[in-house]
Amino acid sequence: MLRPIFNHTLNRAYATAQRLPSHVRIVEVGPRDGLQNEKKLLPADVKISFIDQLSETGLQTIEVTSFVSPKWVPQMADNAEVYSGIKKCPGIAYPVLTPNVKGLESAMKIGAKEIAVFGAASDAFSLKNVNCTAAESIERFRPVLEIAHKNDIKVRGYVSTVVGCPYQGPIKPVEVRKVVEALYDMGCYEISLGDTIGVGTPGTISKMLDEVVRVVPPEKLAVHFHDTYGQALANVLTSLNYGIAVVDSSVSGLGGCPYARGASGNAATEDIIYMLHGMGIETGVNLEKLVLVGRFICQKLGRMSESKVNRAWKEPQSPKCDNQQ
């Protein structure tokens, strides 16, 4: 049977004309965002070994720890020891989280070159956590950024609850835009948009990004997804199409317990990199090396990797790594 070859011009044009970035920078947040949400406390030497191994994979940014009160986050009480203990490889940024001037001063004492501050798009979330509105909480970062900039320290801004809040429900895109704009105006060199409870889909993420890219160019934005509802990779794909080329993730999806209902793990770095490389987008990361680091840290935590790539990865040379499931 002879049939004319269809030419679905529109569909093919869609597929080929996508303005995808050619390179994506991964911000590995496993040592901080991941480990601070794991129940098991790891000793500082294990964390140092973990971060040093990550430094060998080709990652360009590794968030090391946070300078917050050990009363609130006991997992990060060893912040100075860990930061001082890791190798600082040339070309790799090692940011630390600092919520206030006190945290910044501690970070400066041990020589941090980059810090991050974090606000929320949700007033309810902000009131619950820091007892002020979202806008007020951003205003509190002003002295942090001033001191940081005087000392040539780069500042990254996090915005959490960008599509949904556990206390308030759905968040209006315009609320996200306001907070993002405030942090950008204050001098954050990059703003990371966090779907903290992982409820976003390509639908809600698109609506939020439509609003945010009106005030901050996509090359100054990063995305930070949690995989609570399995949407993280689809959301990363959606964000790439906006020209966003920085993605936060956590090796082996550290930070969420696979057995607890609703546990909100980070998107797994291995799975994101597998997708990006499959799309011809470079990351500079050696995926095989990263899989082994994921297995190392999961073994130390006594848990299964939440990365599907990690679980499926065949690795005949190292059968001793085969028992992490």
Next chain:
Amino acid sequence: MLRPIFNHTLNRAYATAQRLPSHVRIVEVGPRDGLQNEKKLLPADVKISFIDQLSETGLQTIEVTSFVSPKWVPQMADNAEVYSGIKKCPGIAYPVLTPNVKGLESAMKIGAKEIAVFGAASDAFSLKNVNCTAAESIERFRPVLEIAHKNDIKVRGYVSTVVGCPYQGPIKPVEVRKVVEALYDMGCYEISLGDTIGVGTPGTISKMLDEVVRVVPPEKLAVHFHDTYGQALANVLTSLNYGIAVVDSSVSGLGGCPYARGASGNAATEDIIYMLHGMGIETGVNLEKLVLVGRFICQKLGRMSESKVNRAWKEPQSPKCDNQQ
């Protein structure tokens, strides 16, 4: 600080101009593709209850069983009993898999109105499984389709290994196109493109679809993804952008063991529906009801749901369903 509002015309146009389908039909393959890959054998009455519950969720197509030799697939030995035992709700299609004329005759005896045949895009896969090339295996379906059509039975075609083969490695898009075209020419009303081993990414899926839509219009295509490398939802999203509006999936990701490395579960219906609804795409499925059916069958199988939506779903009215983790 005053700053002009950026107008990222291109990005916003991208986001809003996507030619996404307004409705997606889910083909629920859990009772067949799911259960035939589970170790535990379930009694026929449990399968019948499972399918009857699925019929109450709003699904339009539920693949019931397969008529293959019980020597090869003991899980489906009760095919006639299950098919005869389920309620046939108006408006719902209940296809069964029939690899040959013998299977078709058995299916006709119990009154099947729709069947499916399955070929592979990979010669190596085909040779290993049915001892002939991909093209030869398709040719063997000719008498099946002829008899089916004489008896007003609709025939759906499956093509497996559309991007990768466990024996042959990567599959060329042109090979997929040939097999899809042959099945379409033979009279299959719909062709389902299966990434059997779950290795595809939006990159490889796009390249494959670019080739396939040259010979078969997207409204005659379905996609069938496995989540081995966590890429299923990103691949569904990619396929929607080609105008494909039929997606095969398995409630709670039945068919892959969460503990075995490389186990290749189907994409979870709950997670796909959550994404589609979040994008404003209708499916007609009541997600809450579907979550409960997923918990029912997972309890019967003694396993954890592989759907992240199912694990995270909060359901205060039915705390008794809370112990499926």
